[in-house]
Amino acid sequence: MSAIRVQGLSKVFNVKEKRQGLRGSMQSLFRPVYREKIAVRPIDFSVEEGEILAFMGPNGAGKSTTIKMLTGILHPTSGHAEVLGLCPWKERGRLGFVVGSVFGQKSQLWYHLPPVDSFELLGAVYELPKTDFLRRRDDLAERFEIGPYMNTPVRRLSLGERMRCEIVAALLHSPRVVFLDEPTIGLDIVVKQKIRDLIVEMNREEGTTLFLTSHDAGDIEQLCKRAIVINHGDIILDQEVSRMKRDYLTYKTINLRLKEKPASMELPGVQILKQQGNGLKLNIDTAVINIEEVLGYIVAHCQVEDVTIEDPPMEEIIAKIYERTGGTRSSLAGYPAGAEKEAAHVAALHRGKASGGSL
Numbered sequence: 001m002s003a004i005r006v007q008g009l010s011k012v013f014n015v016k017e018k019r020q021g022l023r024g025s026m027q028s029l030f031r032p033v034y035r036e037k038i039a040v041r042p043i044d045f046s047v048e049e050g051e052i053l054a055f056m057g058p059n060g061a062g063k064s065t066t067i068k069m070l071t072g073i074l075h076p077t078s079g080h081a082e083v084l085g086l087c088p089w090k091e092r093g094r095l096g097f098v099v100g101s102v103f104g105q106k107s108q109l110w111y112h113l114p115p116v117d118s119f120e121l122l123g124a125v126y127e128l129p130k131t132d133f134l135r136r137r138d139d140l141a142e143r144f145e146i147g148p149y150m151n152t153p154v155r156r157l158s159l160g161e162r163m164r165c166e167i168v169a170a171l172l173h174s175p176r177v178v179f180l181d182e183p184t185i186g187l188d189i190v191v192k193q194k195i196r197d198l199i200v201e202m203n204r205e206e207g208t209t210l211f212l213t214s215h216d217a218g219d220i221e222q223l224c225k226r227a228i229v230i231n232h233g234d235i236i237l238d239q240e241v242s243r244m245k246r247d248y249l250t251y252k253t254i255n256l257r258l259k260e261k262p263a264s265m266e267l268p269g270v271q272i273l274k275q276q277g278n279g280l281k282l283n284i285d286t287a288v289i290n291i292e293e294v295l296g297y298i299v300a301h302c303q304v305e306d307v308t309i310e311d312p313p314m315e316e317i318i319a320k321i322y323e324r325t326g327g328t329r330s331s332l333a334g335y336p337a338g339a340e341k342e343a344a345h346v347a348a349l350h351r352g353k354a355s356g357g358s359l
Protein backbone atom coordinates (compact mmCIF):
# COMPACT_ATOMS: atom_id res chain seq x y z
CA MET A 1 0.00 0.00 0.00
CA SER A 2 1.22 3.53 -0.77
CA ALA A 3 2.14 5.71 2.20
CA ILE A 4 2.60 8.77 -0.04
CA ARG A 5 0.85 9.49 -3.33
CA VAL A 6 1.52 12.60 -5.38
CA GLN A 7 -0.23 13.63 -8.59
CA GLY A 8 0.53 16.74 -10.62
CA LEU A 9 1.85 18.53 -7.53
CA SER A 10 3.39 21.92 -8.30
CA LYS A 11 4.39 25.13 -6.57
CA VAL A 12 4.89 28.56 -8.08
CA PHE A 13 5.94 31.43 -5.82
CA ASN A 14 5.14 35.05 -6.60
CA VAL A 15 8.33 36.95 -6.01
CA LYS A 16 8.47 40.74 -5.75
CA GLU A 17 10.83 42.21 -8.35
CA LYS A 18 13.48 44.41 -6.78
CA ARG A 19 14.16 47.47 -8.91
CA GLN A 20 17.44 49.32 -8.75
CA GLY A 21 18.13 52.72 -7.18
CA LEU A 22 16.11 54.92 -4.83
CA ARG A 23 13.50 55.68 -7.48
CA GLY A 24 13.19 51.96 -8.22
CA SER A 25 12.77 51.17 -4.51
CA MET A 26 10.00 53.77 -4.21
CA GLN A 27 8.26 52.34 -7.29
CA SER A 28 8.56 48.81 -5.85
CA LEU A 29 6.95 50.06 -2.65
CA PHE A 30 3.91 51.71 -4.28
CA ARG A 31 3.63 49.76 -7.52
CA PRO A 32 5.19 46.37 -6.83
CA VAL A 33 5.83 44.10 -9.79
CA TYR A 34 5.71 40.37 -9.21
CA ARG A 35 7.26 37.58 -11.23
CA GLU A 36 6.57 33.89 -11.05
CA LYS A 37 9.21 31.59 -9.64
CA ILE A 38 8.55 27.95 -10.48
CA ALA A 39 9.85 25.87 -7.56
CA VAL A 40 8.16 22.55 -8.40
CA ARG A 41 6.69 21.60 -11.78
CA PRO A 42 3.76 19.15 -11.80
CA ILE A 43 5.31 15.95 -10.42
CA ASP A 44 3.93 12.43 -9.87
CA PHE A 45 5.28 9.66 -7.68
CA SER A 46 4.35 7.31 -4.88
CA VAL A 47 6.17 5.78 -1.93
CA GLU A 48 5.22 2.38 -0.53
CA GLU A 49 4.77 1.77 3.19
CA GLY A 50 8.08 0.80 4.82
CA GLU A 51 10.14 2.13 1.90
CA ILE A 52 13.16 4.44 2.31
CA LEU A 53 13.08 6.84 -0.60
CA ALA A 54 15.87 9.25 -1.49
CA PHE A 55 14.70 12.53 -2.95
CA MET A 56 17.86 14.07 -4.29
CA GLY A 57 18.90 17.09 -6.30
CA PRO A 58 21.19 20.11 -6.31
CA ASN A 59 20.57 23.39 -4.46
CA GLY A 60 17.29 25.04 -5.39
CA ALA A 61 15.96 21.91 -7.15
CA GLY A 62 12.66 21.91 -5.21
CA LYS A 63 13.29 19.27 -2.52
CA SER A 64 12.36 21.33 0.54
CA THR A 65 9.35 22.87 -1.22
CA THR A 66 8.07 19.34 -1.97
CA ILE A 67 8.57 18.27 1.67
CA LYS A 68 6.82 21.42 2.86
CA MET A 69 3.81 20.59 0.68
CA LEU A 70 3.79 16.97 1.89
CA THR A 71 3.84 18.07 5.54
CA GLY A 72 1.13 20.67 5.00
CA ILE A 73 3.37 23.71 5.65
CA LEU A 74 2.79 24.99 2.09
CA HIS A 75 -0.28 24.91 -0.13
CA PRO A 76 0.51 23.71 -3.65
CA THR A 77 -0.31 25.73 -6.74
CA SER A 78 -1.84 22.65 -8.36
CA GLY A 79 -2.17 18.94 -7.90
CA HIS A 80 -3.01 16.48 -5.23
CA ALA A 81 -1.11 14.60 -2.51
CA GLU A 82 -2.02 12.02 0.10
CA VAL A 83 0.13 11.03 3.04
CA LEU A 84 -1.34 8.01 4.85
CA GLY A 85 -4.64 8.83 3.21
CA LEU A 86 -4.67 12.44 4.45
CA CYS A 87 -4.40 15.60 2.36
CA PRO A 88 -1.47 17.38 4.05
CA TRP A 89 -2.53 21.01 3.63
CA LYS A 90 -6.20 20.32 4.45
CA GLU A 91 -5.70 17.88 7.34
CA ARG A 92 -2.44 19.13 8.83
CA GLY A 93 -3.61 18.70 12.43
CA ARG A 94 -4.43 15.00 12.01
CA LEU A 95 -1.32 14.45 9.89
CA GLY A 96 0.91 15.73 12.70
CA PHE A 97 -0.06 12.71 14.82
CA VAL A 98 1.10 10.16 12.24
CA VAL A 99 4.11 11.79 10.58
CA GLY A 100 7.37 13.19 11.94
CA SER A 101 9.89 15.53 10.36
CA VAL A 102 13.54 16.39 10.82
CA PHE A 103 14.94 19.48 9.13
CA GLY A 104 18.76 19.35 9.24
CA GLN A 105 19.00 23.12 9.04
CA LYS A 106 16.18 23.96 11.44
CA SER A 107 15.66 22.77 14.99
CA GLN A 108 12.42 21.74 16.62
CA LEU A 109 14.13 21.72 20.02
CA TRP A 110 14.07 24.76 22.29
CA TYR A 111 17.53 26.29 22.03
CA HIS A 112 17.96 27.30 25.68
CA LEU A 113 16.29 24.22 27.18
CA PRO A 114 17.67 20.71 27.53
CA PRO A 115 16.23 18.24 24.97
CA VAL A 116 14.46 16.37 27.77
CA ASP A 117 12.20 19.43 28.34
CA SER A 118 11.39 19.68 24.64
CA PHE A 119 10.52 15.96 24.64
CA GLU A 120 8.15 16.54 27.59
CA LEU A 121 6.41 19.37 25.72
CA LEU A 122 6.15 17.30 22.54
CA GLY A 123 4.75 14.37 24.55
CA ALA A 124 1.99 16.71 25.78
CA VAL A 125 1.37 18.06 22.24
CA TYR A 126 0.98 14.50 20.94
CA GLU A 127 -1.28 13.65 23.91
CA LEU A 128 0.84 10.65 24.88
CA PRO A 129 -0.15 9.01 28.20
CA LYS A 130 2.64 9.65 30.73
CA THR A 131 3.77 6.01 31.09
CA ASP A 132 3.78 5.43 27.30
CA PHE A 133 5.71 8.67 26.80
CA LEU A 134 8.36 7.76 29.38
CA ARG A 135 8.78 4.23 28.00
CA ARG A 136 9.16 5.53 24.46
CA ARG A 137 11.50 8.36 25.45
CA ASP A 138 13.77 6.07 27.43
CA ASP A 139 13.81 3.43 24.71
CA LEU A 140 14.80 6.04 22.07
CA ALA A 141 17.33 7.68 24.42
CA GLU A 142 19.03 4.31 24.86
CA ARG A 143 18.97 3.45 21.18
CA PHE A 144 20.28 6.85 20.06
CA GLU A 145 22.70 6.99 23.03
CA ILE A 146 21.65 10.50 24.05
CA GLY A 147 21.36 9.75 27.82
CA PRO A 148 24.62 11.53 28.75
CA TYR A 149 23.53 14.88 27.28
CA MET A 150 19.73 14.77 27.28
CA ASN A 151 19.77 17.21 30.22
CA THR A 152 22.23 19.69 28.68
CA PRO A 153 20.81 22.85 27.04
CA VAL A 154 20.61 22.44 23.26
CA ARG A 155 22.86 25.46 22.70
CA ARG A 156 25.76 23.55 24.28
CA LEU A 157 25.38 20.40 22.17
CA SER A 158 27.52 19.55 19.15
CA LEU A 159 25.77 19.32 15.78
CA GLY A 160 25.89 15.51 15.87
CA GLU A 161 24.46 15.37 19.41
CA ARG A 162 21.72 17.81 18.48
CA MET A 163 20.84 15.83 15.38
CA ARG A 164 20.36 12.63 17.38
CA CYS A 165 18.06 14.54 19.76
CA GLU A 166 16.17 16.02 16.77
CA ILE A 167 15.51 12.52 15.43
CA VAL A 168 14.38 11.29 18.86
CA ALA A 169 12.01 14.29 19.08
CA ALA A 170 10.56 13.40 15.66
CA LEU A 171 10.00 9.76 16.70
CA LEU A 172 8.44 10.21 20.13
CA HIS A 173 4.89 9.72 18.86
CA SER A 174 5.85 6.64 16.77
CA PRO A 175 5.06 8.25 13.39
CA ARG A 176 4.44 5.93 10.45
CA VAL A 177 6.09 8.30 7.97
CA VAL A 178 9.17 10.43 8.69
CA PHE A 179 10.45 13.24 6.46
CA LEU A 180 14.18 13.80 6.84
CA ASP A 181 15.47 16.93 5.12
CA GLU A 182 19.31 16.79 4.97
CA PRO A 183 19.69 14.89 8.28
CA THR A 184 23.47 14.48 7.89
CA ILE A 185 24.37 17.96 6.67
CA GLY A 186 27.56 19.31 8.26
CA LEU A 187 28.29 16.12 10.23
CA ASP A 188 31.70 14.47 10.25
CA ILE A 189 32.07 11.04 8.68
CA VAL A 190 31.84 9.03 11.93
CA VAL A 191 28.72 10.78 13.23
CA LYS A 192 27.18 10.65 9.74
CA GLN A 193 27.65 6.88 9.67
CA LYS A 194 26.13 6.48 13.14
CA ILE A 195 23.07 8.52 12.15
CA ARG A 196 22.70 6.46 8.96
CA ASP A 197 22.86 3.20 10.97
CA LEU A 198 20.20 4.47 13.36
CA ILE A 199 17.92 5.51 10.50
CA VAL A 200 18.19 2.05 8.91
CA GLU A 201 17.55 0.36 12.27
CA MET A 202 14.45 2.45 12.84
CA ASN A 203 13.11 1.50 9.42
CA ARG A 204 13.84 -2.19 9.94
CA GLU A 205 12.45 -2.45 13.46
CA GLU A 206 9.40 -0.21 13.19
CA GLY A 207 8.64 -0.38 9.46
CA THR A 208 8.68 3.42 9.31
CA THR A 209 8.39 4.91 5.81
CA LEU A 210 11.23 7.36 5.27
CA PHE A 211 11.35 10.22 2.81
CA LEU A 212 14.90 11.49 2.76
CA THR A 213 16.41 14.46 0.99
CA SER A 214 20.16 14.79 0.73
CA HIS A 215 22.98 16.23 -1.34
CA ASP A 216 25.14 13.39 -0.11
CA ALA A 217 25.34 10.46 -2.52
CA GLY A 218 26.68 8.39 0.43
CA ASP A 219 23.35 8.80 2.29
CA ILE A 220 21.50 7.58 -0.75
CA GLU A 221 23.75 4.58 -1.40
CA GLN A 222 23.69 3.40 2.19
CA LEU A 223 20.11 4.08 3.14
CA CYS A 224 17.87 3.76 0.14
CA LYS A 225 16.78 1.19 -2.40
CA ARG A 226 15.14 3.74 -4.65
CA ALA A 227 15.96 7.33 -5.55
CA ILE A 228 14.12 10.13 -7.26
CA VAL A 229 16.25 12.89 -8.76
CA ILE A 230 14.74 16.34 -9.06
CA ASN A 231 16.26 19.25 -10.95
CA HIS A 232 14.73 22.63 -11.80
CA GLY A 233 11.57 21.43 -10.02
CA ASP A 234 11.09 18.42 -12.26
CA ILE A 235 11.68 14.70 -11.74
CA ILE A 236 14.40 13.61 -14.14
CA LEU A 237 15.01 10.11 -12.79
CA ASP A 238 13.17 7.58 -10.63
CA GLN A 239 15.02 4.29 -10.28
CA GLU A 240 16.59 1.64 -8.05
CA VAL A 241 19.74 2.84 -6.28
CA SER A 242 21.61 -0.31 -7.39
CA ARG A 243 21.06 0.71 -11.01
CA MET A 244 21.91 4.30 -10.24
CA LYS A 245 25.19 3.17 -8.72
CA ARG A 246 25.99 1.27 -11.88
CA ASP A 247 25.06 4.11 -14.21
CA TYR A 248 25.86 7.31 -12.35
CA LEU A 249 27.80 6.75 -9.11
CA THR A 250 30.70 5.10 -10.87
CA TYR A 251 33.64 6.44 -8.88
CA LYS A 252 34.69 7.80 -5.50
CA THR A 253 37.62 9.94 -4.46
CA ILE A 254 39.77 9.16 -1.42
CA ASN A 255 41.92 11.89 0.12
CA LEU A 256 44.69 10.59 2.37
CA ARG A 257 47.22 12.19 4.67
CA LEU A 258 49.90 9.65 5.55
CA LYS A 259 52.63 9.61 8.19
CA GLU A 260 55.29 8.97 5.57
CA LYS A 261 55.61 9.20 1.81
CA PRO A 262 53.41 6.53 0.25
CA ALA A 263 54.85 3.54 -1.56
CA SER A 264 53.16 2.48 -4.80
CA MET A 265 49.41 2.01 -4.86
CA GLU A 266 49.04 -0.66 -7.49
CA LEU A 267 45.49 -1.84 -7.28
CA PRO A 268 43.13 -2.45 -10.19
CA GLY A 269 40.60 0.38 -10.53
CA VAL A 270 42.69 2.77 -8.41
CA GLN A 271 44.36 5.77 -9.99
CA ILE A 272 46.52 8.39 -8.30
CA LEU A 273 45.06 11.80 -9.17
CA LYS A 274 47.48 13.89 -7.13
CA GLN A 275 50.44 13.34 -4.87
CA GLN A 276 51.93 16.15 -2.81
CA GLY A 277 54.24 15.47 0.14
CA ASN A 278 52.47 12.93 2.30
CA GLY A 279 49.10 13.71 0.74
CA LEU A 280 47.47 11.48 -1.81
CA LYS A 281 44.30 11.81 -3.84
CA LEU A 282 42.95 8.61 -5.38
CA ASN A 283 40.21 7.92 -7.87
CA ILE A 284 38.41 4.62 -7.28
CA ASP A 285 36.49 2.98 -10.10
CA THR A 286 33.77 1.30 -8.02
CA ALA A 287 32.79 -1.00 -10.89
CA VAL A 288 36.26 -2.59 -10.62
CA ILE A 289 36.95 -2.54 -6.88
CA ASN A 290 34.86 -1.69 -3.85
CA ILE A 291 35.83 1.05 -1.45
CA GLU A 292 36.21 -1.30 1.57
CA GLU A 293 38.86 -3.31 -0.28
CA VAL A 294 40.82 -0.16 -1.08
CA LEU A 295 40.60 1.10 2.51
CA GLY A 296 41.68 -2.34 3.79
CA TYR A 297 44.72 -2.24 1.51
CA ILE A 298 45.63 1.30 2.59
CA VAL A 299 45.35 0.52 6.31
CA ALA A 300 47.48 -2.64 5.86
CA HIS A 301 50.22 -0.86 3.88
CA CYS A 302 50.34 2.73 5.12
CA GLN A 303 50.18 4.68 8.37
CA VAL A 304 47.17 6.91 7.93
CA GLU A 305 46.77 10.28 9.68
CA ASP A 306 43.57 11.36 8.00
CA VAL A 307 41.19 10.00 5.39
CA THR A 308 38.12 11.43 3.67
CA ILE A 309 35.94 9.81 1.03
CA GLU A 310 34.06 11.91 -1.51
CA ASP A 311 31.24 10.95 -3.84
CA PRO A 312 30.82 12.53 -7.27
CA PRO A 313 29.26 15.98 -6.87
CA MET A 314 25.53 16.18 -7.44
CA GLU A 315 26.00 18.49 -10.45
CA GLU A 316 28.04 15.80 -12.16
CA ILE A 317 25.42 13.12 -11.47
CA ILE A 318 22.75 15.41 -12.93
CA ALA A 319 24.92 16.12 -15.98
CA LYS A 320 25.38 12.39 -16.56
CA ILE A 321 21.63 11.81 -16.33
CA TYR A 322 21.04 14.46 -19.01
CA GLU A 323 23.86 13.05 -21.06
CA ARG A 324 22.38 9.55 -21.01
CA THR A 325 18.86 10.72 -21.71
CA GLY A 326 20.19 13.09 -24.36
CA GLY A 327 18.51 16.04 -22.62
CA THR A 328 15.42 15.15 -24.59
CA ARG A 329 13.22 13.75 -21.84
CA SER A 330 9.76 15.18 -21.80
CA SER A 331 10.73 16.59 -18.42
CA LEU A 332 12.87 19.15 -20.21
CA ALA A 333 9.93 20.40 -22.24
CA GLY A 334 8.57 23.66 -20.93
CA TYR A 335 11.70 24.49 -18.94
CA PRO A 336 12.49 28.14 -18.48
CA ALA A 337 14.50 29.48 -21.40
CA GLY A 338 18.11 28.47 -21.01
CA ALA A 339 17.57 25.36 -18.92
CA GLU A 340 18.22 22.97 -21.80
CA LYS A 341 21.29 25.01 -22.68
CA GLU A 342 22.41 24.85 -19.07
CA ALA A 343 21.96 21.06 -18.98
CA ALA A 344 23.88 20.69 -22.23
CA HIS A 345 26.60 22.97 -20.91
CA VAL A 346 27.00 20.96 -17.69
CA ALA A 347 27.01 17.73 -19.71
CA ALA A 348 29.65 19.19 -22.05
CA LEU A 349 31.81 20.20 -19.09
CA HIS A 350 31.54 16.69 -17.75
CA ARG A 351 32.47 15.19 -21.13
CA GLY A 352 35.52 17.47 -21.30
CA LYS A 353 36.60 16.36 -17.84
CA ALA A 354 36.07 12.68 -18.60
CA SER A 355 38.03 12.68 -21.82
CA GLY A 356 40.76 15.21 -21.21
CA GLY A 357 41.03 15.20 -17.40
CA SER A 358 43.23 13.21 -15.13
CA LEU A 359 40.51 10.70 -14.31
Ligand SMILES: Nc1ncnc2c1ncn2[C@@H]1O[C@H](COP(=O)(O)OP(=O)(O)OP(=O)(O)O)[C@@H](O)[C@H]1O
Binds near residue numbers: 013014037038061
Ligand atom coordinates in the same frame (compact mmCIF):
# COMPACT_ATOMS: atom_id res chain seq x y z
N1 LIG B 1 9.26 31.22 -0.08
C1 LIG B 1 9.83 31.27 -1.28
N2 LIG B 1 9.64 32.35 -2.08
C2 LIG B 1 10.20 32.42 -3.30
N3 LIG B 1 10.97 31.45 -3.85
C3 LIG B 1 11.20 30.36 -3.09
C4 LIG B 1 10.65 30.22 -1.78
N4 LIG B 1 11.04 29.01 -1.29
C5 LIG B 1 11.81 28.45 -2.25
N5 LIG B 1 11.91 29.26 -3.32
C6 LIG B 1 12.64 28.97 -4.56
O1 LIG B 1 12.17 27.74 -5.08
C7 LIG B 1 13.25 26.96 -5.62
C8 LIG B 1 13.30 25.61 -4.91
O2 LIG B 1 13.69 25.82 -3.56
P1 LIG B 1 13.84 24.63 -2.51
O3 LIG B 1 14.17 25.25 -1.18
O4 LIG B 1 12.66 23.76 -2.58
O5 LIG B 1 15.11 23.86 -3.09
P2 LIG B 1 15.97 22.69 -2.46
O6 LIG B 1 16.08 21.64 -3.50
O7 LIG B 1 15.41 22.28 -1.15
O8 LIG B 1 17.37 23.41 -2.28
P3 LIG B 1 18.46 23.30 -1.10
O9 LIG B 1 19.11 21.98 -1.28
O10 LIG B 1 19.38 24.44 -1.40
O11 LIG B 1 17.74 23.45 0.20
C9 LIG B 1 14.50 27.81 -5.40
O12 LIG B 1 14.78 28.49 -6.60
C10 LIG B 1 14.12 28.78 -4.31
O13 LIG B 1 14.81 29.99 -4.44
